[in-house]
Amino acid sequence: xxxxxxxxxxxxxxxxxxxxxxxxxxxxxxxxxxxxxxxxxxxxxxxxxxxxxxxxxxxxxxxxxxxxxxxxxxxxxxxxxxxxxxxxxxxxxxxxxxxxxxxxxxxxxxxxxxxxxxxxxxxxxxxxxxxxxxxxxxxxxxxxxxxxxxxxxxxxxxxxxxxxxxxxxxxxxxxxxxxxxxxxxxxxxxxxxxxxxxxxxxxxxxxxxxxxxxxxxxxxxxxxxxxxxxxxxxxxxxxxxxxxxxxxxxxxxxxxxxxxxxxxxxxxxxxxxxxxxxxxxxxxxxxxxxxxxxxxxxxxxxxxxxxxxxxxxxxxxxxxxxxxxxxxxxxxxxxxxxxxxxxxxxxxxxxxxxxxxxxx
Amino acid sequence: xxxxxxxxxxxxxxxxxxxxxxxxxxxxxxxxxxxxxxxxxxxxxxxxxxxxxxxxxxxxxxxxxxxxxxxxxxxxxxxxxxxxxxxxxxxxxxxxxxxxxxxxxxxxxxxxxxxxxxxxxxxxxxxxxxxxxxxxxxxxxxxxxxxxxxxxxxxxxxxxxxxxxxxxxxxxxxxxxxxxxxxxxxxxxxxxxxxxxxxxxxxxxxxxxxxxxxxxxxxxxxxxxxxxxxxxxxxxxxxxxxxxxxxxxxxxxxxxxxxxxxxxxxxxxxxxxxxxxxxxxxxxxxxxxxxxxxxxxxxxxxxxxxxxxxxxxxxxxxxxxxxxxxxxxxxxxxxxxxxxxxxxxxxxxxxxxxxxxxxx
DNA sequence: GTGATCTGGTAAAGCGTTTAACCGAGCGCC
DNA sequence: GGCGCTCGGTTAAACGCTTTACCAGATCAC
Numbered sequence: 001x002x003x004x005x006x007x008x009x010x011x012x013x014x015x016x017x018x019x020x021x022x023x024x025x026x027x028x029x030x031x032x033x034x035x036x037x038x039x040x041x042x043x044x045x046x047x048x049x050x051x052x053x054x055x056x057x058x059x060x061x062x063x064x065x066x067x068x069x070x071x072x073x074x075x076x077x078x079x080x081x082x083x084x085x086x087x088x089x090x091x092x093x094x095x096x097x098x099x100x101x102x103x104x105x106x107x108x109x110x111x112x113x114x115x116x117x118x119x120x121x122x123x124x125x126x127x128x129x130x131x132x133x134x135x136x137x138x139x140x141x142x143x144x145x146x147x148x149x150x151x152x153x154x155x156x157x158x159x160x161x162x163x164x165x166x167x168x169x170x171x172x173x174x175x176x177x178x179x180x181x182x183x184x185x186x187x188x189x190x191x192x193x194x195x196x197x198x199x200x201x202x203x204x205x206x207x208x209x210x211x212x213x214x215x216x217x218x219x220x221x222x223x224x225x226x227x228x229x230x231x232x233x234x235x236x237x238x239x240x241x242x243x244x245x246x247x248x249x250x251x252x253x254x255x256x257x258x259x260x261x262x263x264x265x266x267x268x269x270x271x272x273x274x275x276x277x278x279x280x281x282x283x284x285x286x287x288x289x290x291x292x293x294x295x296x297x298x299x300x301x302x303x304x305x306x307x308x309x310x311x312x313x314x315x316x317x318x319x320x321x322x323x324x325x326x327x328x329x330x331x332x333x334x335x336x337x338x339x340x341x342x343x344x345x346x347x348x349x350x351x352x353x354x355x356x357x358x359x360x
Numbered sequence: 361x362x363x364x365x366x367x368x369x370x371x372x373x374x375x376x377x378x379x380x381x382x383x384x385x386x387x388x389x390x391x392x393x394x395x396x397x398x399x400x401x402x403x404x405x406x407x408x409x410x411x412x413x414x415x416x417x418x419x420x421x422x423x424x425x426x427x428x429x430x431x432x433x434x435x436x437x438x439x440x441x442x443x444x445x446x447x448x449x450x451x452x453x454x455x456x457x458x459x460x461x462x463x464x465x466x467x468x469x470x471x472x473x474x475x476x477x478x479x480x481x482x483x484x485x486x487x488x489x490x491x492x493x494x495x496x497x498x499x500x501x502x503x504x505x506x507x508x509x510x511x512x513x514x515x516x517x518x519x520x521x522x523x524x525x526x527x528x529x530x531x532x533x534x535x536x537x538x539x540x541x542x543x544x545x546x547x548x549x550x551x552x553x554x555x556x557x558x559x560x561x562x563x564x565x566x567x568x569x570x571x572x573x574x575x576x577x578x579x580x581x582x583x584x585x586x587x588x589x590x591x592x593x594x595x596x597x598x599x600x601x602x603x604x605x606x607x608x609x610x611x612x613x614x615x616x617x618x619x620x621x622x623x624x625x626x627x628x629x630x631x632x633x634x635x636x637x638x639x640x641x642x643x644x645x646x647x648x649x650x651x652x653x654x655x656x657x658x659x660x661x662x663x664x665x666x667x668x669x670x671x672x673x674x675x676x677x678x679x680x681x682x683x684x685x686x687x688x689x690x691x692x693x694x695x696x697x698x699x700x701x702x703x704x705x706x707x708x709x710x711x712x713x714x715x716x717x718x719x720x
Numbered sequence: 721g722t723g724a725t726c727t728g729g730t731a732a733a734g735c736g737t738t739t740a741a742c743c744g745a746g747c748g749c750c
Numbered sequence: 751g752g753c754g755c756t757c758g759g760t761t762a763a764a765c766g767c768t769t770t771a772c773c774a775g776a777t778c779a780c
Contacts, residue, residue, distance in 0.1 A: 411736035
């Protein structure tokens with residue numbers, strides 16, 4: 001692999017000159033520029049970014065640490081961040097923590113060794129954020145994504161969970177439901193707490209008491225949606241609607257409903273956080289609070305790069321992105337008699353159930 | 361950010377000694393080791409991997425260039441590669457090309473500048489692979505993922521598309537179908553060609569003529585699945601089953617079927633490449649050729665690292681990963697009267713259709 | 721014509737490591 | 751007691767680039 005020295009030699013100039021034509025940091029004559037460029041082309045020379053980084057004490061790599069790229073919410077975020085970053089000459093180095101704080105520590109350490117310019121972080125829950133504190137103390141910019149690291153002052157791009165949940169539950173209430181269950185995430189996570197809070201606020205607004213027996217604490221994974229779904233359906237609660245706090249738990253719940261022979265929305269209305277996109281092909285199409293993942297990623301990356309380049313200064317602040325409620329067929333009017341009317345309000349209406357008889 | 365010099369100073373040793381205790385490249389006394397380690401801890405020192413990379417002329421970064429991480433097939437691959445790589449001390453630098461060769465070129469160039477040790481590549485289709493040839497000529501190991509770069513000799517981890525498609529279509533034939541349509545990808549891609557080939561082989565085996573009017577060329581995207589689905593359903597073809605060459609086109613087809621009022625599998629059987637995981641919650645559960653994405657990623661990464669470290673030598677070779685056919689409810693016996701029997705053969709049986717009446 | 725200014729180029733230091741070469745002290749051995 | 755080893759540590763060069771300071775020659779004002 002050729003170096004700047006060989007380019008200089010071939011072009012008959014000094015390495016300083018080569019560097020200047022590459023970076024455009026000084027004027028050169030047309031002739032010299034020409035010679036340098038052809039030398040570069042002929043040698044298939046690529047400037048060594050590693051050497052450059054060492055010299056300028058700055059890389060153009062952004063660390064991106066996420067719980068699990070396999071969760072369909074995150075790829076969107078990554079795309080948003082990557083597109084924005086690439087445009088400005090930055091690169092993403094990604095790693096998954098599986099929500100394990102130990103793994104996160106090792107990843108953050110490795111990323112620090114690589115001297116990433118900044119870090120986009122959706123941290124795993126834990127009560128020891130010392131590795132993040134030290135990271136920041138060492139001068140690396142970090143912006144949190146989707147969740148705060150409690151006790152650590154950083155920029156953050158978060159979803160307005162309270163609002164999303166509140167509007168979603170409000171919608172169920174408007175549809176006549178008064179007994180609405182909730183399947184939450186781990187309540188030690190901020191996200192889960194906020195969504196629960198939105199749920200409670202919506203109920204209180206409508207003077208509906210918050211009933212502990214309608215609150216099911218899950219952990220944001222499919223299995224817990226399934227298990228809690230079984231509990232919810234087996235127990236003789238009188239819930240007519242369920243608000244599920246994320247997409248994959250909803251999948252679990254749907255499985256449970258299938259097994260229990262509970263129909264949606266005829267027997268039970270459903271509204272969920274997260275839009276799985278794919279579910280628009282299958283039935284029931286889900287009423288959902290959709291998070292603009294791409295935008296969140298893009299905004300976070302922009303803030304991070306602005307911090308890195310000093311275009312943004314001052315104390316850290318949080319950006320709350322407002323999600324959108326999309327009404328689809330999984331939520332219906334209560335009592336059932338009113339379903340016909342309810343239907344008319346929906347923006348996205350199913351043409352015909354796929355697995356049900358075509359003509360009835 | 362402290363450097364090795366400061367650590368050395370604080371520990372009262374030379375920088376060489378510090379390096380040796382970090383890398384374990386030379387024996388040191390217990391006392392010195394102790395002093396160095398505490399100095400490192402107290403200063404919160406992280407070795408500068410950039411400087412190290414410059415010196416040893418090797419990074420531990422692996423470039424991973426994919427068409428689009430938003431396609432649910434790829435995150436699995438990434439996880440497989442990342443987990444394997446991280447274990448061996450490597451990192452993944454990811455970037456998306458959107459199948460645009462221009463973007464791929466820029467990404468490969470950037471990755472070359474960063475002196476990645478190797479590259480995992482699912483290249484965008486094009487008839488000019490010079491950037492890859494030059495990359496290899498410059499000494500960077502590359503292993504292709506999911507698709508070959510035509511005319512470029514590299515290691516590759518590919519799916520046995522012919523076999524997957526053949527077995528899938530064979531299954532439809534065994535279920536009594538004789539008129540089976542196919543929705544392919546862009547036939548200029550190798551993947552699409554191979555799947556078509558498998559389809560044809562299965563038909564020929566069963567002495568069923570290959571009919572041009574049953575072959576619908578799409579482009580692996582949802583929209584084309586939808587459009588071709590409309591065509592297929594509107595035209596009075598006598599297809600009783602469809603084999604779709606990837607998952608998202610199947611989603612498109614399902615939409616078309618919904619609009620046309622065609623039921624699955626009652627009116628039309630379906631089998632598809634790709635397992636969308638999520639579809640197991642919704643109906644119809646899809647009979648699918650599942651690609652072991654995680655394994656593919658892991659194998660590719662292993663090969664790449666073995667090449668980099670010289671543990672693997674010799675001419676490049678291709679690994680063909682065999683997919684698995686999973687029978688579910690979207691494919692049924694033909695004629696319809698036989699459906700009851702067919703059902704018994706399925707490993708995954710639906711309990712009860714979700715949107716259909718619970719008790720009939 | 722002469723000193724000041726500008727222009728296009730170069731020399732060289734330094735970024736933070738690794739590592740080959742070196743070196744002195746202690747030690748066992750005849 | 752002198753020889754050769756081993757052991758534990760150090761010195762210093764090098765990796766490929768950026769960038770400051772410098773320089774020689776051309777240009778210019780007067």
